[in-house]
């Protein structure tokens with residue numbers, strides 16, 4: 173028997189899922205004293221699984237040998253993109269409603285104030301590398317769809333099938349469960365949230381349908397770079413672009429300040445220009461942790477007028493140029509974390525759930 177659910181309920185319940193494994197005591201980047209001694213390298217990712225660790229260890233090797241933040245970020249992001257088991261980023265990512273994997277990615281270099289991005293890119297496993305080339309070898313910032321693919325192919329990227337068996341099966345399951353009365357519905361913040369709650373219980377066996385990764389790094393010269401890369405919201409409408417490839421939304425980097433990245437409901441992140449806002453707040457003197465929480469507050473304040481009970485599912489990560497860290501998400505999501513590599517070693521930084529008591 174068909175379950176009475178809507179497509180939107182299905183995708184909304186994916187918020188908050190991530191692949192956390194075990195937790196080590198958090199390092200806090202640099203101490204105050206170390207700040208005055210000079211800048212040390214640092215790399216973080218919002219991915220907290222083993223692949224996330226492998227990714228930043230790879231980036232760390234580059235940084236510790238004096239390599240650039242841009243190189244470290246790209247190589248780290250590639251590791252996560254190439255993980256076929258990860259259904260949220262790159263190869264193996266969950267497809268759109270037509271069963272086609274469409275990837276979004278952005279790159280920003282604080283040293284040169286350059287940015288590049290691709291959206292709805294099909295058949296290329298490492299969209300972050302294409303975004304980096306857009307950033308470094310064109311005067312444009314964002315290429316989409318067929319144009320992005322044509323560009324990637326011109327740079328020697330091979331077209332490959334990105335839909336793994338695992339992702340295809342999950343997509344088929346989604347199709348099977350579609351309600352005959354289905355439609356895309358109104359925006360999430362105007363929906364009845366209780367209805368969404370019941371949905372999750374209907375799908376206990378499906379892992380996560382959503383996810384993205386942010387990678388941010390500072391190199392030995394103090395230059396900062398960042399990348400956000402994703403397969404986006406699963407089962408999205410063909411052509412839907414999330415926040416990840418939008419500079420200022422899913423990613424922002426300023427060499428004089430720091431960097432920020434977002435995961436979660438991209439629609440909120442686009443409307444709030446959240447990563448830019450976080451960097452702006454850090455510029456005003458807020459710590460990365462405070463700035464991430466400020467961005468959540470700003471979004472909730474906007475929604476308060478239309479739905480006081482709505483707490484969307486964003487997760488923000490941020491670093492400042494001193495190596496301070498920040499990570500926060502909304503009430504209703506699991507405790508936010510990020511993976512961190514500095515010269516003291518690898519750790520997982522525990523962020524904060526905003527509005528938990530409210």
Ligand code: ASP
Nearest residue numbers: 383384404414435436438
């Ligand atoms: N922000 C991504 C998007 O909206 C999804 C995610 O982070 O899971 O496409």
